[in-house]
Amino acid sequence: MLDRESTFADPEIIKLLQTRFIPVALDQAWQRRPKGAEGGCWRRMAGQGDRASEGFRNTTQGFYIAAADGKLLAYNNNRGPERIGRVMNEILTGFQPPKVSGISRQRVDERYNPLPPAGGLVLRVRAKVLDGYEPPTDPWRQIFQSALSRDNMWVSSREHTALANGQVTSSLAQRLARFHLVDNTRGEAPMWEPAEVRQAELMLAGGQLRGSVHLETANGRRGYRAQLLGEV
Amino acid sequence: MRLHVWICGAVFLQLALGGVKLHADEFTVARYRQLLEELTPPADAPWRTIPWKISLLDAQQAAATEGKPIFIWAMDGHPLGCT
Numbered sequence: 679m680l681d682r683e684s685t686f687a688d689p690e691i692i693k694l695l696q697t698r699f700i701p702v703a704l705d706q707a708w709q710r711r712p713k714g715a716e717g718g719c720w721r722r723m724a725g726q727g728d729r730a731s732e733g734f735r736n737t738t739q740g741f742y743i744a745a746a747d748g749k750l751l752a753y754n755n756n757r758g759p760e761r762i763g764r765v766m767n768e769i770l771t772g773f774q775p776p777k778v779s780g781i782s783r784q785r786v787d788e789r790y791n792p793l794p795p796a797g798g799l800v801l802r803v804r805a806k807v808l809d810g811y812e813p814p815t816d817p818w819r820q821i822f823q824s825a826l827s828r829d830n831m832w833v834s835s836r837e838h839t840a841l842a843n844g845q846v847t848s849s850l851a852q853r854l855a856r857f858h859l860v861d862n863t864r865g866e867a868p869m870w871e872p873a874e875v876r877q878a879e880l881m882l883a884g885g886q887l888r889g890s891v892h893l894e895t896a897n898g899r900r901g902y903r904a905q906l907l908g909e910v
Numbered sequence: 911m912r913l914h915v916w917i918c919g920a921v922f923l924q925l926a927l928g929g930v931k932l933h934a935d936e937f938t939v940a941r942y943r944q945l946l947e948e949l950t951p952p953a954d955a956p957w958r959t960i961p962w963k964i965s966l967l968d969a970q971q972a973a974a975t976e977g978k979p980i981f982i983w984a985m986d987g988h989p990l991g992c993t
Contacts, residue, residue, distance in 0.1 A: 682955070701962050703988065720966055741981070780974045826949060828990070830992070
């Protein structure tokens, strides 16, 4: 979220990415694990950076610039359009494209390439800080308190059919609570364990969803109660 | 079969969350509609004008063909739709 509203909102960086680079966005936690060419390509590139010293056991997140032959040209995990723009221009100044071919895809590791359920739905999930904080002066905090997070929720064919028939399955309500009623406005958020979903009720009547949740950890340090309202 | 396909396209779930601590009153339809508007992202957000690829191999192949460097945005959670 921070990058979408800062680095990738900068006109110069956008123009460079549109015209001078091949931009790609990855979930590093998935990208570093699969067997085959897709994961191997990432491990080769990221393995030359600062984040790979522990054998890919920890995160490799950040901004990378690499050549088509796999050579890492730059790595940076600091936010800020000025810094990233400067690095991009420095790389372009001396860049000599290597003479290589495209890597063939070979076999796809299906463990890391899940597909949305056939006959199901993909719901867009957004979250936003509404209020409750003092107005910040720090520009990064301003982004955190104003920007939207993005996520997706998959609904199975069975759950989809139930919704169309005016019913909400318990599986849908539980998954909604555990994995999507989280605060991901500052990055990846901790999900709720099954026992932490103290209550998750969601009813559908006349196209209107109404319900409530009570989410709380065992030690009581994290949790909330909320009302739910929606439309189908 | 045709009716079933139409339902797949037409069923659309919109859900908003009202935190009880900050909004302890009854969660009204008017408040729901207000939140829904607040939570709807602009279609013309600048980052969406960037031609992001989502496969590193696709990016490598394009880089090899077009003679450009690859810019990789790698995050914990997919940066285009999980954070």
